[in-house]
Amino acid sequence: MIKNLQVNQRLLDDVLLISIMAVLAGCGLIYEYLLSHYAGRVIGAIESAIYTMIGIMIVSMGVGSFVARKVKCAFTGFAWLELIIALIGCSAIVVISSAIAAVQLLPQIIAQTFNLPPDSLPQGGFIQTLYYITHYSPYVVGAILGLFIGMEIPLIARIREHVHRQHLVHNAGTIYGADYIGAGIGAAIWITIMLSLEINLSASLTATANLIAGVIFWFRYKQYIRHKNLLIVGHFLASLVVMMIFNFGGQWSKQFNNLLYLDEVAYQQQTRFANVVVTERYLPQRAEPILSLYLNGRLQFSATDEHIYHKFLVYPAMASSARNERVLIIGGGDGLGLREVLKWQPKHVTLMDLDQELVAIFKEPESKVPPYLAQTINKLTERSLSDPRVEIIYADAFNGIDQLISESRHYDTVIVDLPDPSHPDLNKLYSKTFYQKIRQIISNDGVMVVQSTSPFHAKRAFVSIKKTVAAAQWSHVEQYHHNVPTFGQWGWTIASLNGKSPRARLRQVKHLHSFEDWLTPSLIQASFEFSQGFYQVQESVEVNELGSFTLYHYHQNAWEHQQGLNSTLYQNE
Numbered sequence: 001m002i003k004n005l006q007v008n009q010r011l012l013d014d015v016l017l018i019s020i021m022a023v024l025a026g027c028g029l030i031y032e033y034l035l036s037h038y039a040g041r042v043i044g045a046i047e048s049a050i051y052t053m054i055g056i057m058i059v060s061m062g063v064g065s066f067v068a069r070k071v072k073c074a075f076t077g078f079a080w081l082e083l084i085i086a087l088i089g090c091s092a093i094v095v096i097s098s099a100i101a102a103v104q105l106l107p108q109i110i111a112q113t114f115n116l117p118p119d120s121l122p123q124g125g126f127i128q129t130l131y132y133i134t135h136y137s138p139y140v141v142g143a144i145l146g147l148f149i150g151m152e153i154p155l156i157a158r159i160r161e162h163v164h165r166q167h168l169v170h171n172a173g174t175i176y177g178a179d180y181i182g183a184g185i186g187a188a189i190w191i192t193i194m195l196s197l198e199i200n201l202s203a204s205l206t207a208t209a210n211l212i213a214g215v216i217f218w219f220r221y222k223q224y225i226r227h228k229n230l231l232i233v234g235h236f237l238a239s240l241v242v243m244m245i246f247n248f249g250g251q252w253s254k255q256f257n258n259l260l261y262l263d264e265v266a267y268q269q270q271t272r273f274a275n276v277v278v279t280e281r282y283l284p285q286r287a288e289p290i291l292s293l294y295l296n297g298r299l300q301f302s303a304t305d306e307h308i309y310h311k312f313l314v315y316p317a318m319a320s321s322a323r324n325e326r327v328l329i330i331g332g333g334d335g336l337g338l339r340e341v342l343k344w345q346p347k348h349v350t351l352m353d354l355d356q357e358l359v360a361i362f363k364e365p366e367s368k369v370p371p372y373l374a375q376t377i378n379k380l381t382e383r384s385l386s387d388p389r390v391e392i393i394y395a396d397a398f399n400g401i402d403q404l405i406s407e408s409r410h411y412d413t414v415i416v417d418l419p420d421p422s423h424p425d426l427n428k429l430y431s432k433t434f435y436q437k438i439r440q441i442i443s444n445d446g447v448m449v450v451q452s453t454s455p456f457h458a459k460r461a462f463v464s465i466k467k468t469v470a471a472a473q474w475s476h477v478e479q480y481h482h483n484v485p486t487f488g489q490w491g492w493t494i495a496s497l498n499g500k501s502p503r504a505r506l507r508q509v510k511h512l513h514s515f516e517d518w519l520t521p522s523l524i525q526a527s528f529e530f531s532q533g534f535y536q537v538q539e540s541v542e543v544n545e546l547g548s549f550t551l552y553h554y555h556q557n558a559w560e561h562q563q564g565l566n567s568t569l570y571q572n573e
Helices: 002-043 044-072 074-113 125-135 137-150 151-164 173-193 199-224 228-257 307-322 334-344 355-364 372-382 396-404 425-432 432-439 459-471 500-509 521-526 534-541 550-572
Strands: 264-268 275-281 290-295 298-302 326-331 348-352 392-395 409-415 441-453 478-483 489-498
Touching: 002 044, 002 074, 002 137, 002 151, 002 173, 002 199, 044 137, 044 151, 074 125, 074 137, 074 151, 074 173, 074 228, 125 137, 125 290, 125 396, 137 151, 137 392, 151 173, 228 550, 264 355, 275 355, 275 372, 290 334, 290 372, 298 307, 307 334, 307 409, 307 441, 307 478, 307 489, 307 500, 307 521, 326 334, 326 396, 334 348, 334 409, 348 355, 348 396, 355 372, 355 392, 396 425, 396 432, 425 432, 432 459, 441 459, 459 478, 459 489, 459 534, 459 550, 478 500, 489 500
Parallel strands: 326 348, 326 409, 348 392, 409 441
Antiparallel strands: 264 275, 275 290, 290 298, 441 489, 478 489
């Protein structure tokens, strides 16, 4: 009888320990994702930041497995470990944000203290060192957190053997099985729930699960834990920290973010696909604020000059297409390109965008943002997304095109207004296969235009887009460019299947519609001119095949080069 009770108790202990391990594995993975995405916002290169963070944390977890050998009492070490991980995981974003904000403010504080002129703010030396330390601090926090997470499996393995009072042959397999399954569940929770939550809210919820697991462990094994009363006080204090971050973390982050952007943050939302930030700047001569949109830390438009970008995106394609009755816009969820298309009086416009929550901000701002901001957004978009001629399809464009093909749809003009190929997932939307798909839905005398990044900052990427479209068997492929002050020199690729080339068609356009009072046919013609020798690199530039990530690497290398150049210039100033 006693023996059966002992067996049942050990079985219950086993279920408890394996369950705790699974919960902690899920929490660990979510912490990893949280820090990865935040590092991308701070550093700017989201894809590189995510991969770097994951690599750093995996290595740190390996080191943690070795460090766990130094812990004498597995029960005490494990109990304290969960408290430490919960505290670091919950507070990491707030701590990093505050450190970055402090360094951003430091030059102004020094200047005010010593009465320095506004154009003499200290920027080099110690200030620059602090900037780099805080800029890359997410990696440091990730390494520390990974070290502690890596100690969990060895400690809980020792605890299981202590509970069973024998060496367990399959101990490692059981623990790692629970770890992998728990991590998989954590990934599912991240994708389905936490990815769309404010980042501090996600961190506090994850830390809550961490603390609950720690408290359950404390109650069951407190007789083995040293300083158990001090530990429960620590859990109580940690719970207070978690509650504060749960309630105020988002507000604190917004205040800190004001220092990371050029202007004041007016609205912020984490959708399933992007961190959306809308900033505003007030100028004396303007009644409304100047809005800017950032997705994952990267500027998408500024109201000061977005009209330049969107007119050059839309007008050459609309003016050179034989008809403008049916238009397809791929991307452009902010409705600004659509605004320009609707001026050409099409009968039907299909807009295909992946992020329904982003589109909702610009389609129905009254339900998303403060009233004054909603009014400004509506004035900017001219309520284009609510126009009865507009059909919105929420889908990944690569697969969404297949739906249009299956429905035998055809369009006179196709406008591809996607973000730069700065992520492997976006690379396929600039591939030869994607442009071949578009060929199947465009009219024989129709025109396609593609947002093609900067010919100055990412020349090889720009040229690669042209070669890729040509490789997809478009008969005429040309490129043009113009200066957009917010972005610098920017470029587009325009293509047609039959008849004259788009540029030849545009030569026949003597004037644009009466609604246009800024862009002229002559300015459009001039935008097709490039400097002598610009396309000399064309022979060495490769076509972006599906799965090759050629364009992604061109764009990434160009961006990293620019970052290094900018950093050098900054240090020399």
